[in-house]
Every structure is written in C-alpha cells, then in structure tokens.
Amino acid sequence: MPQRVGIVAVAQTKHEAAKPRQHLMELVLEVTDKILEETGISLIDDVDSVVSCSQDHWDGRTISSMAIPDVTGSHLKDESKVAGDGAYAVLYGVMHILSGHHDIVLVVSHCSESQTDARIIQNCAIDHIYHRMLGLDFISCAAMQANLYMHKYGISREQCAKVVVKNRGNARSNPYAQAPLELSVEDVLNSKMLASPITVLDAKPVSDGACAILLAKEDRAKKLTDKPVWIKGVGNCYDAHFLGDRDLAACDSLVSASKRAYRMAGIASPRKEVDLVEMSEMFSYQELLWMEGLGLCGQGEGGRLIDSGASRMEGDLPVNPSGGLLSGVPVIVAGMSRVAEAALQLRGECGSHQIPGAKIALAHGTAGVCGQMHCVFVLEKGGK
C-alpha cells in the first residue's frame, strides 16, 4: 500500500438493553461528538466523506442513513451507506482513502434493537422461497450449526459456556459494555433454553448503541494523533446461503477472509504474531468456531483452545477482552465496535481490560445467517 490508512479516533456509546430516551440521530450524535472532542477537527471542514452502516428493517425506515446526515456533518458532502455489518463500513472507508479519492473519512454505525422484534427481522434474511415460512431466524439456524459443529468435533456445552463466563466476566472491566456478569458454567447451562443447545446466556442480548471511527491517510493521521492504529490488512468473503450448501462445522468464508488479511499484512503465523482478537460472537459456540476460521487453532480445536485458558485475558491469545458481543453489543454496530475495541487496546487506552504490550490485533465482523460473510482486519499499533 502506498500510504497506510490509520485509525485516528474511536467512540462508542455505552451499549444498553434499551435507550428509549434517544432518537437514533441523538445516539449517533453522542459518538460523533466524542470524535470531535478527542480530535478537535471540524466535521464540516476536515472530514471528506462519511460512511455509515445501519439497516432499513431494524430502523423501520428505508434508506436508514437518512436519519443521520445532520449529526454526521454530511451536508453537501460525500456520504454513503453500506449494508451488512459495521466492519464493512470500515472496509469501505479504507477503500475511500486507498483510492486516493479522500483523505479523512468518518465511519459510523447505529442500531437500536430494542425498538423492534429481532426475530421477525432475522426471518427476513432467510431465503424467501423455501425457508422463510419455516419460521427460521438466527437463533434456530445457529442452533443447527452449533449442534452439527459440536457433534462433529466433540465440543461440549460446557466448553461453549466457558466462553460466556469469560466474556461476561471480561466485560466487568469495560465501561462501554452493556451487561457484565459474574457467572459460572452451571449458570449458563441452567439458563432458559432458546433453541437447543443455545440458552439465553449463550446468545447475545438485545442491545442499543452506536459507534464511530475516524480514518485518515497516513500523513494526516500522524498529525491528528500520536497514537495512530494502522490497518495492515483486510479481507472479506461470502459463503453459500443455503445452510446445506456449506459445511456448517467449518467457516470457509472466514478462512478465506482471514487468509487475505494475513497475506496483505505479511503475517505468516497468526497464532504467534497476533496479540489479541476482538471478534463478533453472537452465540457462544461461534467464538470457538471463528477461532478455527481465523486460523488461530486447528479445525475442530476450538474446545481445546478455551479449555487451555489461552483466550482468557491472562492467556497468551486473549479473545474479546472487551466482553465481546455476548456482553451486549447491537448488530450492525458489532463489527465496527470490534475494530474500535481493538484500536483502543493498541492505543493502550483500555484501563483495567488492557492487554499489556499489544502490538497486533485482529478485529472481526460478520453478517448473514450462521456467519455467512466475514470481514477481518489486522491492526497494528502506531506511534511510540
């Protein structure tokens, strides 16, 4: 890459189960305000383009980005909306800069899941001709994937529960996390069953929130912050849609996406070179499966990885030190918030959930049923 793209500043709202006092634009205003406070830039004069991620069904509004042009300073400016997940908005923002077309890009995402019914909306993501009328949603599809994956590799419900215990526990140190909780494996196993084997605690809770990231090309980034986080590599990939068309006990598209990202970043041995991972795990088993897809352990080894303790904050490859999605992050914001959390780690700004000495981090976003599409970033600490 000729000039690198840097993350200059990040902002998140505290994610909450419901934010009934805030109009969606007020939610986004909170994060754009924080970016402005931190960097001192002018949204109007300094930002060249705005990329947002939000979704029509979730917001109850077609062209859902129409709720926020005022708060993002998009008047008479380049502004666009990417669908899917906030990680894709970051990807698109990176493209804006790598293309030479823009120098400074603001990316934002928002979703207030509490305003509507998640399962009706998720059902709309299922193919409409054959499967939608079965009433499938993300939970029931994930349950099928979990069963298949766990059966094939002998992964236990206890191992999945350990992910929940770890992540909800990590969240206690994260001021943005929605629902930190001190839990035991038994608590998770005994919680209410949603769709076997997924219990309430195995699933991401309903959440409202927003996130913003300011990206800049290298020379501008160095002027705007002394702690830029460089985007060393990125990769994204789609898998098949019909659940039977792919091996649900694997995640081929994540393997492809992460390989592309590693190649671009010059990472030959991710397990050794990556210091931490912030990933989008909507369900507990997904953390194990996505670790395999990211090439951080062998196929089918996710259970062994969690048992080893390596992915705990004190381990040698902490996963979701922020608490992850299981601690409460809205969809759509999810992938972008992973990039934000990873960036905060590399900036050394995570307080009591800081991973010491972090230099290379992975940030991951996903969209689609059972993780049909994935986007992976390799981030590198910049500055001194």
Add this chain to the structure above:
Amino acid sequence: MAQKVAIVGVGQTRHTSRRPDVNDGELISEAVNAALADAQLAIKDIDTVVSGNMDFFEGHYLNDAMLVDYTGACGKAGFKMNTGGTVGTMTFISGCYCVASGLSDTCLVIGWEKHDEGPTTSCISTIADPSVDRPFTVGALLGMALICGEYMNRTGCKLEHAAMVRAQASENAFRNPNAHLRKRYSVEDVLKARIVLYPLNLLMVCPTSVGACAIVLASEAKAKKITKKPVWVKDHITVHGEYNGNHYHNQFNLPGFPRTTTQMVAGKKLLQRNHITKPLKEIQVFEMYDPCAFVQMSWLEDFGICGKGEGWKMVEKGVTAREGAFPVCPSGGVLCTNSIGDSGTVRVAEAVLQIRGDAGEHQVTRDVKTALVSGFGGAFWTDLLLLSRTPD
C-alpha cells in the same frame, strides 16, 4: 484515483412492469450473464461482487448474502450498498473504489430491483422520520411535485415543456430494446394523461420497472488484457445533504437562504476539477437520472450544463434530442425505465454503450468521447460521474 478504473463489460435485462417468470436471483443472473458475456469473462475471473438494491422493496434483509448463487459472490469478496435511488450509481462507485483502492482487480457491480414483489410507494414512504414527516410522504413523487412547481414559478417553464421532454424520451425508448415504456407519445398525448400529483401527470413521472444491470470493472493492467474497448471512469462525486423531511427549503429560495441543491454543488466541483469550461462541447452525451420530466430541464441548469432559466429552452430547441447537439438520455432515461436498484447502474451502462458506439438504434449521432452520468435519490442526493474513451 490511485488506480485507474475501466469498464470492460456491461449487461442489462429488458425492463418491464412484471417478471412473474423469474425470481429475484434469476433476474440477476440474466444481467450477470450478459455482462460477463460482453466482457468475455467467466465468473471465476471476478474477485469481488458488490450489489445494490433496496431492502424493503422485496421485503428482504441481507439479500446480497441470500442471493450469492446468482450474483456469483460465493467465495468472493464483496458487500452491498443501500442508498435509495442513488444506489444504482452508488454501487457502481463502490465498485470503482474496490478497484481504485487496489483491493480488487476485477469487480462485478450489480444493481437490481424487482418492484412487482412489494408495495413500492408504501416502502418509499418510510424514507421519512416516522414521528414528523411520514404521514405526508407519498413515495418519492411528492417532493418531485413540489420542486416542479418551484421550477415553473422561477423560470417560466410550462407544462408543455415537460410534455416535450416526455415525448422526446419516448422517441428514444422506442429505439431501446431494454427500456420499459417504449410507446411513442406526442406532446398532446402527454398533456392529456391523468394527473397523479399536481402538477405531474402519469406520463411526466417515472414508472416502476423490474430489471437488473451488471457491469464489470477492471484495473488498468487487467482491462487492457480483457478488451480493446475499455471505457474509463475519469471521475465521480457524491453529494448528499441534510435531512430534508420538512426542509425542501434547500430547493427553494428562502429569505436569507438561497436555493442550493446537491446537483449544483456536484456539477460545479466535478466540472471544475476536470477543467471542463464548455460542457456542451466537451461532453457529448448526458445519461441523467431523470425521475420526472421537469427535472431534466432544471438539473441541466443546476449541473452547470447551461445557464439559469435555459434548461427548458434547450428542450424547446431540440438540443437534447438524440440527434441534437447535446443529447440527454438517449436510452429513454428513468422517465421510461425505473427499477430503483438498477436505474443508476443502467445510466452508466448506457453511457458506456454510447462511448463504445454499441447503442444500436438509440446511438446518438455525435461521436461520444466523454459522457456524463448522474444518479439521484434519497434526500435529493446526487452522484455525478464522468466517463471517457481514453484514460487521461
């Protein structure tokens, strides 16, 4: 742009009000296959697929993921854009970013909409804030009607001029096998049509059409291997605006706040930075996204193609006809064909055909080296693109 971006293949379906014979994916396949055939490539030669479409209209969430079998995106990089009427041009622009950034060498761009599957006007009405403006939002046309009245008041343009635009568009669409409304109308025919929203009658507004359009983009190095007739994307600009639910006031001159449209800002910036001082000479065709007859005239002024108050005069004098000195929408434009997800992409594809000399019966009589393309939608947003036969 860091890497030059070339268009190496285009394909579109015919457009019509209903396609009960295909589902969403099959519709997309027709366009994808046509574009790949035009580029003489196979799907394996594509590394990235970006699609654009409006979620509510067919009732789907994440339908780019749902339709990977048909878009060819399985195993490839890609994403979906979702910006309303501009989504067709915006998706094309996003493909340009994929290639220009160096992250893609051959990118397939797909715009599509199957309006026969959902209540379009109802869905568009959800564009407005639910607490304030939604009860007064009637699809996309109400805002159109308001600004048409404003143009007539401000410049002396008459209903007859809008009728001339539509009659001319029908002549063009008649010659375009992919257009939706291909019946020819005289000015008198147009004036007699039924009123939909004052002052617009049924023939002065765009239809809703079912269709898909696909375009293959390539980096400079790849393009030269793929085709002898690449068309180059010289520049593009996107200008959006503040939320305008109640505030069409940017479209009106208000005390202390002169009329400032996104078309004005986009046109000025794009023409200036490409050193175009005589657009009527230096650009040979304009595929404008024209959702209603009046705006074809008013936006010629706003884009800076002609002076204020001159737009309707250009139409009156026949300048914008296919054989005229500055043809506008030789394809028939959005006035004759509007499949929201692909309308913008079709404008690009049609401009490409004109530059290549491949537009058949609706080819303009001028030799086209440089074409202008616009997209429109959302809160009166604009995309504006400059395409050229040569890379520089």
Add this chain to the structure above:
Amino acid sequence: MEPKADVELITQEMLLKIPYRWSTGEYIGEFLQELRDSGRIYANKCPNCGRFRCPPWPVCGVCHTRMEERGKWVEVGPKGTVIGFSVVEQSFLVPTTGDMLEVPFSVGIILLDGAPVTLQHRLQETNPDKIKAGLRVEAVFKPKEQRQENIFDILYFRTI
C-alpha cells in the same frame, strides 16, 4: 428466456408486519408534547448560521453547531404561507397503518409566521385550483382531549 406457455408461474405471498417503538428523543419528543399540552408549534435556531428547524433539532445540518435547547425555543405559527403544495389523487397502502390513503390528500410546505422555517403538513383544501404559492393558512388543532402526542394533533392547515 421466455417462460413456456404451459408452465404455471407460482407466487408466494406474505404480509410483513413489524412492530416498532420509535424513540422520539429529546427534541422531537418535546415538540410533540407541546403540540399536545399547549397547542403550540415550536422551532429552534442555530446560533451560528441562523437557520431554523421545525420541529426543533439537536444539531444544525449545515454547520454542525448545536441548536438551541428547550429554554430558547421560538414559538412559530399557527399561521403561515404555503410555498409549495401537492394534491395526491392516487391512493396507496400507508405503511404505518396498513390502510389505503384516503384521497384526495393535500400536502403543503408551509412557511410558518415567526421565523423562516417550514413545516410539512396536510392542507384542508383539496382542490388544486384553490391552492397556490402564497396562500395564507392556519393550523387547526384537535380538541385537547383528543390529542395523542403525534403530528396529527394538528389536524390540518385551513385556508384563511
């Protein structure tokens, strides 16, 4: 590819009903409260560029300055001047109610007295020959006991 004549083309139908609970937030929410409680229409101003918004808005879209808070809101209307209008003749399915729109339905952009600010709302007059830019109108509110804290607490604007 044309379908074969003897092939039956099947369509699947679905009625999508999605419940929403939209938060109106601080600014729009309080605007609607005032419609209900006091029968007054409020706007707020950008202290930097002087633009007004009705209903009041948190931030100016043009210069991104915080717009004035509740204590400084300006009452506007109830009279105003129509600057643009249209009369809808063709009905369609209203997405929020699921009912067909009763037509003719007349909508105006009204420049409200008291500040250079516009509000979009229904006009009582539905004959387009009787409406033009410059027409003076006045907001008619529902009786207080019928108001529901939504934009239709103003029933329509009548010609004066």
